Amino acid sequence: MRRALLPFVLMILGLAAVTPAGAVNPDEVLDDPVLEERARDISKGLRCVVCQNQSIDDSDADLARDLRLIVRERLVAGDSDAQVMDFVVDRYGDYVLLKPPFKATTYVLWFGPIALLLAAVFAVVSFYRGRAAAPAKAPADLTDEERRRLDKLLKDDR
Amino acid sequence: MGRIAYILPVAVFVVVSLFFLRGLQLDPKHIPSVLIDKPIPELNLPPLPGRDEVGLRTADIKGQVSLVNIFGSWCVACVAEHPMLLKIRKTGIVPIHGIDWRDDPAKGAAWLRKNGDPYDRVGADPDSHAAIDFGVTGAPETFVVDREGHIRYKHVGPITEEIWEDTLLPMIKELSR
Incomplete structure (x- = not known):
């Protein structure tokens, strides 16, 4: 039983290890893995102004590539994550933030x-x-007139 | 209470429909520029080979009302726009400066030789730095810049006869006063 499960466990673990590659080309990747990680995080939060519902990390558009390179350039120059974000927002407005401020x-x-x-x-x-x-009201008593008619009807029936 | 229960859903539906109706008419490609009334970015762009020796700097744009046009030899819509730019150039009303965006400067220069050259100054921007400083989303794009070097208007897409007559020309006249 345990033996039979093993391939499935391995398969699921294998799938878990797969992460979406995004559109980042190998020549864009920074040598410093920490900086590259920050660049990826920032890129995921920035909207591609050409394709609009993609982040620049996902988009193949040329402008997205330009922005990815500029994000990396600013990081290498020593900007903080917030400074890089501000740099892009100063030029394109809050619109580029996928998460609205x-x-x-x-x-x-x-x-x-x-x-x-x-x-x-x-x-x-x-x-x-x-x-x-407001519970349902009990029906009101019959008026004298109604009682007389009722009596008359009942009498006729007999 | 009873009547509200019937009117309220209809009222909510009407209000939501109005929002959707408005939403349908908005152009998602139109992104308002945040740079309106802001100074133009610091530019120090190299020239296109064989065209001139100066390129395009911030100081070149200041001093008089001018247009800054983003183009590239790869840009199809720019070919369509080009005759209009040549026409504007001929009127002599306003100088046009060009930014050759994400382009091999040699190709940009060849493109201008082939299609005509309406520009006063042209700067090469192969790595998109100037274009991104201008918040450009595509080409062509044209900025109206006042004497003090502030961006006053941004037009996305080709300049047509209509846009020149109805929007740009009146604005340039107003700013030149």
Whole structure:
């Protein structure tokens, strides 16, 4: 039994070791693995302005390659990750950030879903509260007129 | 309460539809430039071989209203735009400076010899540094720069007769006053 499982375990471990390669060409890779790792991380957060829904790390566009090289150049020059990000944002705007920044113009984006959820919860709660607070009313007594008609009908039936 | 339960979903639907309708009309390719009203980037670009000895520097662009045009010999839309640039050059209203983007400078020079040369100054930008400093997303792109060297407008795509007449020319006249 254990023997039979081994190939599967190895296969799954093998798959886990595979990581997407992105679009980074071998000639772009920095010699320093630490810097290269930082460059990859930064690149994954930057939108390719040509293909828009890809990061520059994923994109094959020429402009994405240019930006990847510039990111690496800034890192080699000693910039911090934040400085590199700012460098790109200064030129292309917040638009290039795949994760929108948290600031006054994006509050709606960040709080909107939570506000909607709270509003929905409030609506549901108040709906059921309203139903519970007003139990079905017992039917009112018959008026004298109605009782007379009822008696008459019952009598006729006999 | 009863009536709201019926009206509310319809109201929500209408509001969401309006947002979608607006969304359909927006062009995702249009990215507003963050560089409007900012000074042009520091430039010190080498010349194209055989064209001139100066290239393009920041100081060349300042002093009068001018256009800065991003082009490249690889750029198909630039070929379409080129006759318009030659025409603008002929009017003498505004100097046009070129940035030969992500291009072999020799090819850029050959391209200008073949298609005509509407530019005052041209700088070579083979490694995209100047283009990225300008926040360029594609070619051609054209920037209107005022006397003080501030970017006032960015046009993405080829300049057409219409864009020149309706947008660029009035703006240049206004800025030149």
